[in-house]
Amino acid sequence: MKVIPVRSWNKKGQMEMVGLVVIVVLLTLGMLFLAKFALNRSESTTVITRSGLASSTVTAILKTTVSSSGCEGLELGQVLLEDCAKGKIFLDNYDQQCEGIANTCAYLEEKLIPQLLEGTLGAWNKRYHLITNLRGREDLNPLIKVSSMLGDCVDRERDASVPHPLDVGLGTPVETTLFICE
Numbered sequence: 001m002k003v004i005p006v007r008s009w010n011k012k013g014q015m016e017m018v019g020l021v022v023i024v025v026l027l028t029l030g031m032l033f034l035a036k037f038a039l040n041r042s043e044s045t046t047v048i049t050r051s052g053l054a055s056s057t058v059t060a061i062l063k064t065t066v067s068s069s070g071c072e073g074l075e076l077g078q079v080l081l082e083d084c085a086k087g088k089i090f091l092d093n094y095d096q097q098c099e100g101i102a103n104t105c106a107y108l109e110e111k112l113i114p115q116l117l118e119g120t121l122g123a124w125n126k127r128y129h130l131i132t133n134l135r136g137r138e139d140l141n142p143l144i145k146v147s148s149m150l151g152d153c154v155d156r157e158r159d160a161s162v163p164h165p166l167d168v169g170l171g172t173p174v175e176t177t178l179f180i181c182e
Helices: 006-040 050-063 074-087 104-122
Strands: 129-132 144-147 158-160 162-164 174-181
Touching: 006 074, 006 129, 050 074, 050 104, 050 158, 050 162, 050 174, 074 162, 074 174, 104 129, 104 144
Parallel strands: none
Antiparallel strands: 129 144, 129 174, 158 174, 162 174
16 A cells, blocks of 8 residues: 655645635636626617507507597497498498597597597607508598698608408408508
8 A cells, every 4th residue: 555645635635725716716706797797788678660669559549449428438440440431331321429520430530540649659759640441442542541740651761560450341351551750
């Protein structure tokens, strides 16, 4: 059996201790750098594209429930747009009357939709242009056409929502598209 002198044990032990101290120091420095960069990172921002904003705005508008006199509890998308489309096709035969306005299309175009859009997009200084058509019935012109108070988006770079089709029981859907520009 070979006997190892005590001095070589001390040197090996000292080298192992120095190695452990170096590892601990490196790990500590690594954690400090990680913490520094993690804490300095600004909050992540959500980027909303104009087309995404347009699509979500149209979806919200179509699902809005009206609280105006004469139309309480009616959904803009399903009930009022359906009445507007049927009224245009059947020559001004409208079933709904909101706030004393006999024509549902006029109520949507002149009062409700501009109020909703100006309260959101208008407050954010966005120009917009909303068009609602009956697919395949260009002879009716747009059922509803609303532009922002800042002007429309005809001669500007613009992004649009996908056309939101809505079945109103006429065999062809009503499509609503919203254009947003700067």
